[in-house]
Amino acid sequence: MFHKKTLATITISAALAATSFSASAETEMVVVSWGGAYTNSQQKAYHEPYMAENSDIKIINDDSAAEAVAKLRAMNEAGNVTWSLVDAVASDAIRLCDEGLAEEIDFDTVLAAAPDGTPATEDFGELIVSDCFIPQIVYSTTFGYRTDLVGDNPPASIADVFDLEKIPGKRALEKRPIGNLEWALLADGVPVEEVYDTLETEEGLDRAFAKLDTIKDQVIWWEKGAQTPQLLADGEVVMGSTYNGRLFSVIEEEKQPIAMMWDWQVFDLDGWIVPKGAPHMEEVMKYLKFATDTQRLADQAKYISYGPARASSAPMVGQHADLGIDMAPHMPTNPENAKNTLLYNYEWWADNRDDLDERFQAWLAQ
Amino acid sequence: MSTAEALVTADGTPLKVSLARATRRSKIRALMLVVPLFVFILITFFIPIGDMLLRSFQNELVGDILPKTVKALENWDESSGELPDETVFTAMAEDFKVAAENKTIGKVGLRLNYEKSGFSSLFRKSGRRAKKLEPPYKEAFLEIDKKWNDLEYWRIFKRESAKFTKSYYLAALDVGYDEAGNIAMKPEEKQIYLNLFLRTLKLSLLITALCIILAYPVSYLLSTLPANKSNLLLILVLLPFWTSLLVRTTSWIALLQQEGVLNDLFVWLGIVSDDGRLAMIHNQTGTIIAMTHILLPFMILPLYSVMKTIPPSYMRAARSLGATPLTAFVRVYMPNTVAGIGAGSILVFILAIGYYITPALVGGTEGTLISNLIAYHLSTSLNWGLAAALGTILLGLVLFLYLMYDKIVGIDNMKLG
Structure with missing residues (x-):
């Protein structure tokens, strides 16, 4: 069909234009999220520590999560997926999984176990609502x-x-x-x-x-x-x-x-999905292992009042990074709030x- | 005539041929100059829009993913009142195994779920267990989900496995299939689109009319004031025009809301009581006010440029021939501005009919327009077929109104400057 080709040409030329500006050896991963305070919390809790450890990776934030499902479908039809990782709410993730637009994840091999050795599937428990969806926050x-x-x-x-x-x-x-x-x-x-x-x-x-x-x-x-x-x-x-x-x-x-x-x-729930045919799949999986471990999920709660999706993260939730107040009472999962x-x-x-x-x-x- | 044939150029070629050659060359040159723009418009405008419009009736998905089932279903008589036989179920089991492997089964479920609730889980569930299916397949499928026992699902399945579908256009016109598969109006509590088309037309016409009324005196002032004053005034018109649409829309929220600036002023002046603050936003009033303001420059500018070309001597001549100021204005000045009104009205009306950010923010429930639903189906429900059908109908409507306008007013009458 001709529209696939034209769309592909347009996206390819756009991608070429984008890459020609950054001809360095580092790998650029485009991570799509919601922007604002939410992306900021991910930047502080996940991206910055990861890039500090892996100097060859550069994470680029894209704030278009609100249109992610429609855009992913268009990218898939054009045969050119440029996003490495997408933040999505659970219902959209289920839909993307149904449409074959997201990779299925083998949770226990891809994700880190809890510090006490509990495998990831148990640590996330019933929050794993789709085979393609790694929950981050409640x-x-x-x-x-x-x-x-x-x-x-x-x-x-x-x-x-x-x-x-x-x-x-x-x-x-x-x-x-x-x-x-x-x-x-x-x-x-x-x-x-x-x-x-x-x-x-x-x-x-x-x-x-x-x-x-x-x-x-x-x-x-x-x-x-x-x-x-x-x-x-x-x-x-x-x-x-x-x-x-x-x-x-x-x-x-x-x-x-x-x-x-x-x-x-x-x-x-809100969490990650890996688009089908995402660029730099190997690096993405390495990143996911780091960014969804117990400590990192607990760290995110320092910057925003959403509850970490791992059971093992809950006791580690500390104080707000700027305000210095205890975050636990503000978590939706806090027993006092969750009657x-x-x-x-x-x-x-x-x-x-x-x-x-x-x-x-x-x-x-x- | 023989004299005409005798005319030749210096090198002996007949004049006619030589002339044709020269004009053809200049035509080609002119065409070459247009080619870049033409290609640009073709790639960025016509092809994407055409492709989107095709989606309003294309329906290859089901047949592509479940080819054997679709073929087997051709022999099933949906009016027989019986479930399809084992051959259909066998074909389906084979298709499902392949589709579950390719992870495409969910797509079919989502597509058919637009027609009837329940298809999504039916296909997801059946796809998940497809690998373990054993003959006899009919019983195996019925065991997975009792919906496979429901004739209505099968009828829809068969209907929507055709290469082309009417269902998007039907849905866009608030028509659907009843349980027996006949085309009928949807129940009242599910009718949306016809009302919205009507509302969109009505509001767009009203906004256009308001723009004419508001823009006419401003444009007149602009075109008759001395240059230094009119330039200042023109900047005042253009400044909001250059300001971001979102900023202007949210400013209207701050002005019009119940605890907003205007209501505070009214309460302070004693026009309304503190309990009786006016609801001017999150309803149709809000949409009308905000859109009229945002689209006003599109009316002022063409009007202004047309009024600028009307010599002041016309009015003086009319007055000196004995016309009262009113007669002179109505009989001489106004007819000269019709071209500007026409151009402004078309601009404002066509922009208004496709507006969606402003009504989404200030329109509440009664001020939203058809484009809000198109945007909703494109980005949220992902029912692109329905979005395409709604878009095609809207496009047809605009083209129809344009032709009517041409018939009644005449498009040659329009003047942008």
């Missing part, structure tokens, strides 16, 4: 609220998010069905074990949407993680869901009058996402 989508706007009655449970009488005012929720439907059912009194079975039925789905209907005109829907902290800081909403790391920085670093409500925080938690049922969403996205979009437009 992050959660949870609620922040304005302490000065809720009075003496701060939100304490997910039901309060749907309670306009107890807490009047606007809320920010993510513009997608994932998470919101689960929360709606939990707030409506469905036990957590039955959430996905309930969503499976037409009545259950109607029930979830009906619960969302009760607050629909008081919701501002966000698409980017930075929106909720901004809306909270401006006082546009009294509470809103976002990633816990974003809330940490707006509370602890910017000292805004905001507090966390951890009830039924939704866990999600009620939900881990996405990835398999279920992979099946139902297309259908429910459509229904959700239509519901929004009504």
Whole structure:
């Protein structure tokens, strides 16, 4: 097909132009991640120590993780993959694995064992949700609220998010069905074990949407993680869901009058995938062994408040590198915060996402 | 006529031939000058867009990955009310073994999942166990997942194994297949796109109209003020034009939100109460205000350049012949600016109909446009076929409106400067 060739020519010439500037002997690995504070935490915890030990490797950060799945598919069609390593959320990783766009990983040979000798598969445990996906962090989508706007009655449970009488005012929720439907059912009194079975039925789905209907005109829907902290800081909403790391920085670093409500925080995973046909495969595997070991995962938590994915890293989490505060209480995995938690049922969403996205979009437009 | 034949040039060739040769040479030279641009546009514009549009009906994936099954399925009568026979299951087992080895089975699952929920896990699960499958295959597959017992899955499987598909266009028009496989409107709670097309058209027209109303006096001022003042004013028009789109959009959020500058001002002036702050953003109002502001320069500039060419003596002549200022303006000045209005309107309208960053940020749920859904299907749901179908429909719509415009107003009337 002609489009493959043209695309390939364009990417090849672009790649040639790029390499002609750096004709040195070192290997350049393009690592794709989310940019901002997150890439910074990886740079400090993984990239810099690794490059200090391996002077022949140069790691180049590319901040386009948000479009990574679409771009990887285009690169694959053009037959020219230029990325060595990509940071992806678990659901995207599963999808990339399904499409054959990511390499399968033999966890126990590629990854380092824990310091006490526990093999990697056991150390990561049930967080290995795909054969292609090496988890790095556990992050959660949870609620922040304005302490000065809720009075003496701060939100304490997910039901309060749907309670306009107890807490009047606007809320920010993510513009997608994932998470919101689960929360709606939990707030409506469905036990957590039955959430996905309930969503499976037409009545259950109607029930979830009906619960969302009760607050629909008081919701501002966000698409980017930075929106909720901004809306909270401006006082546009009294509470809103976002990633816990974003809330940490707006509370602890910017000292805004905001507090966390951890009830039924939704866990999600973020980690590495190796694109199929990635350049410098051997070096990438060496790098992965280093960057996902127990110490490195614990180090990352010094720079950002996301929980390390290895069980063995948890006791090693220390203090924030700049603020000097203990990071453990800010981890979503901290027992105090993790009384009620939900881990996405990835398999279920992979099946139902297309259908429910459509229904959700239509519901929004009504 | 014989005299014409007699005309020859100095070297004896007939004049006609010589002339044709000379013009051909200059034509080729002109063509050569255009070639680089033409090739550039071909490679960066027409080929990628054409390739994307083809995806709206191309559907080779299933047949490429599961060739034997697709062939075997041809003999299955979907209206028989019975499952396909063992030959289909045998072909499928062979295909699945190869596809599981090549890691391509998940792709088929994802593709078919667009048609019905459940295909994704069905194929992933079956692919994982394909290696251990033993005959009789029918029972083996049914044991893996009872969905293989469901005729609807088989009907969709067969339908979408054809080389070309209608399903993307149907989905883009809120039409789908019902459980029996007939084409029908989707249930109301799943209709999205038709409303969005309508909303996009309506809002684009409204924004174009607002731009005309706002831009006309500004352009008039620009073209009639003395040069030193009009240059200053022109810079004021161009400055936001040069500012980043995202910066301008987020500034509107700061201005319009409920705790924002404008609302604070209204409360301070006592126009609204503190509890009754106006909702001017995250809804259609927000989209209209922000897009009108962002697209305004595209209306001002063509209008200005056309107004600049209208000699002031026209108006003076009209006045001296007894017209009132209003008559002179309506009958003499305005008709002269139609070309500028036409050019500005086309620019603004076509830009508006494809806008997506601004509505995504300030539009909330009722201010998003069709392009937001196209972007969503390109980068998030990865349903490129549906994105392509929506894009093709949008392109067709714009071309149709362009032709209508040409018919009614006349495209030759347009003037950019």
